[in-house]
Amino acid sequence: MNSENKIVQIRNLHKYFGDSHILRGIDLDVEKGQLISIIGRSGCGKTTLLRCLNCLEILDEGTIKIDDIELSRTKDRKEFEKKVSKIRNKVGMPFINSIEENKLDQDFKLKAHKLRTKVGMLFQGLNLFPNYNVLDNIIIAPKIVQGKDVENSKLHAIKLLAKVGMEDFIDRMPNQLSGGQAQRVAIARALAMNPKVMLYDEPTSALDPELVDEVIKVMTDLNKEGMTQIVVTHSMNFAKNASDIVVFMDKGEIIEMAPPEEMFSNPKDSRTRDYLKLLAI
Amino acid sequence: MKSLLYSILIFIFTLNLSSQDKDMLRWAADAESGAPYVFQDPRIPTKLIGFEVDIINAISKELGIENKHFQNQWDGLIPGLKRNDYDLAINGLEITEDRKKEVAFSIPYYITFQQIVVRTDSKDIEDLNGLEDKNVGTLKGSLAERILKEHGNITVKTYDSEASSYEDLKNNRLDAVLIDEPVAKYYAGWNPALKLTGEPIGEVVYGIVMRKQDTLLQTRINTAITKLITSGKLREILEQWDMWNYMVALYLDDKTVSNIKPVKYEAFLESRKTELSFDDYVERYIGYLPILGEAAITTIVLSVLSMILAIVLGLIIALTRVYAPRPLSFLATTYIEVIRGTPLLIQLFFIYYALPSIGINMDPFSAAILGLGLNYSAYEAENYRAGLFSVPRGQMEAAVSLGMSRRQALKHIIIPQAIRLVIPPVTNDFISLLKDTSLVSVIAMAELTKRYLELSATYYDYIGTGIIVAIIYLIIGLPFVKLSKYLEKRYSLDNNTKSF
Numbered sequence: 001m002n003s004e005n006k007i008v009q010i011r012n013l014h015k016y017f018g019d020s021h022i023l024r025g026i027d028l029d030v031e032k033g034q035l036i037s038i039i040g041r042s043g044c045g046k047t048t049l050l051r052c053l054n055c056l057e058i059l060d061e062g063t064i065k066i067d068d069i070e071l072s073r074t075k076d077r078k079e080f081e082k083k084v085s086k087i088r089n090k091v092g093m094p095f096i097n098s099i100e101e102n103k104l105d106q107d108f109k110l111k112a113h114k115l116r117t118k119v120g121m122l123f124q125g126l127n128l129f130p131n132y133n134v135l136d137n138i139i140i141a142p143k144i145v146q147g148k149d150v151e152n153s154k155l156h157a158i159k160l161l162a163k164v165g166m167e168d169f170i171d172r173m174p175n176q177l178s179g180g181q182a183q184r185v186a187i188a189r190a191l192a193m194n195p196k197v198m199l200y201d202e203p204t205s206a207l208d209p210e211l212v213d214e215v216i217k218v219m220t221d222l223n224k225e226g227m228t229q230i231v232v233t234h235s236m237n238f239a240k241n242a243s244d245i246v247v248f249m250d251k252g253e254i255i256e257m258a259p260p261e262e263m264f265s266n267p268k269d270s271r272t273r274d275y276l277k278l279l280a281i
Numbered sequence: 282m283k284s285l286l287y288s289i290l291i292f293i294f295t296l297n298l299s300s301q302d303k304d305m306l307r308w309a310a311d312a313e314s315g316a317p318y319v320f321q322d323p324r325i326p327t328k329l330i331g332f333e334v335d336i337i338n339a340i341s342k343e344l345g346i347e348n349k350h351f352q353n354q355w356d357g358l359i360p361g362l363k364r365n366d367y368d369l370a371i372n373g374l375e376i377t378e379d380r381k382k383e384v385a386f387s388i389p390y391y392i393t394f395q396q397i398v399v400r401t402d403s404k405d406i407e408d409l410n411g412l413e414d415k416n417v418g419t420l421k422g423s424l425a426e427r428i429l430k431e432h433g434n435i436t437v438k439t440y441d442s443e444a445s446s447y448e449d450l451k452n453n454r455l456d457a458v459l460i461d462e463p464v465a466k467y468y469a470g471w472n473p474a475l476k477l478t479g480e481p482i483g484e485v486v487y488g489i490v491m492r493k494q495d496t497l498l499q500t501r502i503n504t505a506i507t508k509l510i511t512s513g514k515l516r517e518i519l520e521q522w523d524m525w526n527y528m529v530a531l532y533l534d535d536k537t538v539s540n541i542k543p544v545k546y547e548a549f550l551e552s553r554k555t556e557l558s559f560d561d562y563v564e565r566y567i568g569y570l571p572i573l574g575e576a577a578i579t580t581i582v583l584s585v586l587s588m589i590l591a592i593v594l595g596l597i598i599a600l601t602r603v604y605a606p607r608p609l610s611f612l613a614t615t616y617i618e619v620i621r622g623t624p625l626l627i628q629l630f631f632i633y634y635a636l637p638s639i640g641i642n643m644d645p646f647s648a649a650i651l652g653l654g655l656n657y658s659a660y661e662a663e664n665y666r667a668g669l670f671s672v673p674r675g676q677m678e679a680a681v682s683l684g685m686s687r688r689q690a691l692k693h694i695i696i697p698q699a700i701r702l703v704i705p706p707v708t709n710d711f712i713s714l715l716k717d718t719s720l721v722s723v724i725a726m727a728e729l730t731k732r733y734l735e736l737s738a739t740y741y742d743y744i745g746t747g748i749i750v751a752i753i754y755l756i757i758g759l760p761f762v763k764l765s766k767y768l769e770k771r772y773s774l775d776n777n778t779k780s781f
């Protein structure tokens with residue numbers, strides 16, 4: 001397979017929180033248009049991996065390349081840790097803890113920002129902006145980040161809303177939506193920035209069971225259109241039926257990755273087997 | 282946002298430049314000091330009368346120039362003089378050695394003594410010795426206070442206004458009041474519940490106070506007073522107010538008998554003694570309205586401008602505290618703690634009286650806005666901080682991952698959500714600020730509470746005037762409560778009218 005098809009390339013990615021080594025050398029390639037499911041025990045580092053891809057956490061070592069943007073760091077750990085803990089201990093900084101970029105140099109910041117524009121992220125909770133209605137939730141970022149014309153982005157937003165089946169709700173406020181509707185709007189909101197890759201962190205875990213399918217349908221539709229997607233999930237059904245590749249993580253490492261048929265019928269590593277067995281019970 | 286702050290500051294400092302007309306007698310007195318000194322005319326409350334008003338008018342006539350009254354708290358008369366807020370102060374200020382170190386006095390314009398006042402039923406008090414082991418009231422910083430303390434064995438309670446001391450005497454909280462004779466005569470003399478008792482005590486000499494360096498003014502004033510003495514004008518004024526006494530006669534070396542009628546004293550008594558009908562009360566309170574209305578406007582303007590300053594400054598401070606790098610955020614935190622940890626009164630005094638010594642001289646209005654604004658900005662900053670913290674952190678992350686900078690996220694996502702949570706506490710603060718404006722009378726601002734005290738000192742009518750003033754405060758606050766309800770609705774999360 002030629003490397004031009006690889007839209008995401010992660011090499012030897014390490015991430016620490018204080019003394020704990022959370023990501024221990026992740027290597028992962030994703031091809032254009034693939035839907036990758038990441039599974040693994042709670043606490044194994046799945047969320048942290050996605051957050052590193054979105055630069056909400058800054059990698060401590062390794063390389064992330066998405067599309068044509070490459071973000072690289074070699075370890076300079078001691079000094080870095082000191083800075084991190086200093087910032088973390090600082091009282092009265094509610095939002096900064098996880099967004100560490102402000103202590104990085106300008107060049108790195110710029111790259112991180114560019115990288116971020118390549119990816120759209122759907123968080124675990126519901127994160128629509130409650131002070132804007134559905135339509136404004138979608139056009140606010142294009143408007144203020146890219147300076148797009150409001151009328152055009154409205155048309156575009158309505159198309160995106162139609163794609164996620166929410167075109168009848170453009171005037172609603174977020175607190176008037178069900179969880180599934182909110183997640184679909186959030187997907188449209190991320191798509192409005194024309195990302196190359198979509199990241200989802202357990203997109204359906206906060207939803208009532210009957211609302212799960214409508215969100216999954218949006219993701220499979222996007223898959224058909226050729227969107228590259230990385231989905232952290234606890235739903236083996238989803239991993240089995242919707243994804244091209246399933247990745248199993250344990251304790252900050254990728255243990256095994258394979259197409260779903262192979263992963264679920266014939267897991268190679270004993271840790272994968274243990275995990276799948278645990279779920280089967 | 283910043284430009285709003287700048288325009289407020291510029292507004293404040295331009296106010297500073299107002300009214301410095303040179304050839305004018307700029308004199309100060311506390312209208313709350315009451316009869317017979319300087320007080321509001323019972324018939325026309327907007328007009329000041331009193332024997333000192335008459336003296337000033339006579340002096341300015343003598344000098345051929347206009348005069349203008351400046352209101353200031355009695356305690357603040359000399360500090361205000363030193364700040365150049367006005368050029369002279371006349372308000373029963375005794376010529377003492379201590380004061381002479383700070384300011385210059387004119388030649389005396391009146392001499393009197395200390396008078397003991399007791400309840401009508403009191404028997405055993407006839408002189409200073411009779412005051413031993415008793416609760417005795419007097420004015421703060423007066424000669425009487427020193428006499429009482431030097432005598433010893435007397436429990437001295439000091440007051441800002443003679444009216445309150447007499448009120449306490451009537452209510453048995455005091456056994457006697459020792460006070461300048463004119464005050465005793467005008468406040469207690471006609472009151473059936475109180476009586477004057479005992480021989481004159483001490484000697485009290487009043488002079489007009491000026492800055493030491495204004496020697497030319499001192500000469501002019503002294504010349505004018507001398508002319509008033511020789512022409513008999515001073516005696517006429519004192520006789521009209523029924524204040525001529527043997528001490529003044531000795532000082533002026535004038536032993537003649539005069540047939541000038543104490544018309545002004547009688548007019549004063551008339552205004553006291555007549556039983557008022559309901560209609561009279563209505564008429565009196567209607568007479569208050571212009572002066573209270575003006576004071577209410579001062580209070581509103583003061584509150585609104587201070588609150589705007591507090592809101593804008595508070596936001597800057599809160600954002601600095603939460604988001605700025607360490608040294609700055611530490612400064613913001615320190616500012617908040619210092620302001621919240623010290624009394625507003627001291628901050629006002631500091632701004633008004635201490636800053637001039639480093640060259641920052643503000644008029645009372647600017648100082649009041651700055652004092653209240655800075656004080657409340659600390660509280661607003663804490664409100665905003667609480668508001669910012671209560672916005673879930675996922676909101677910032679969602680905004681940032683959509684490519685917004687932190688600044689953009691704050692402006693479009695975080696602050697609008699924080700505002701919604703902050704409106705109720707900010708409204709509360711505005712209402713307390715409205716009431717805290719009453720404190721600025723200490724820096725020579727004639728706002729609503731000060732006018733209340735003046736008017737009630739003139740009429741001894743604390744209840745009726747008090748109710749009217751309370752109602753005015755309520756009425757002023759009401760529109761802002763409504764405004765806050767409206768804003769709450771507007772920023773409510775169910776409201777979907779706003780769009781791009």
Ligand SMILES: Nc1ncnc2c1ncn2[C@@H]1O[C@H](COP(=O)(O)OP(=O)(O)O)[C@@H](O)[C@H]1O
Nearest residue numbers: 017018022041042043044045046047048049098
């Ligand atoms: N901001 C943070 N500070 C310190 N530890 C963290 C932070 N975020 C996550 N962790 C820790 O990192 C580990 C991996 O977390 P996470 O990536 O959320 O796991 P997962 O999403 O797979 O459940 C957990 O042990 C978690 O406690």
Ligand SMILES: [Mg+2]
Nearest residue numbers: 046047048201
């Ligand atoms: Mg997770």
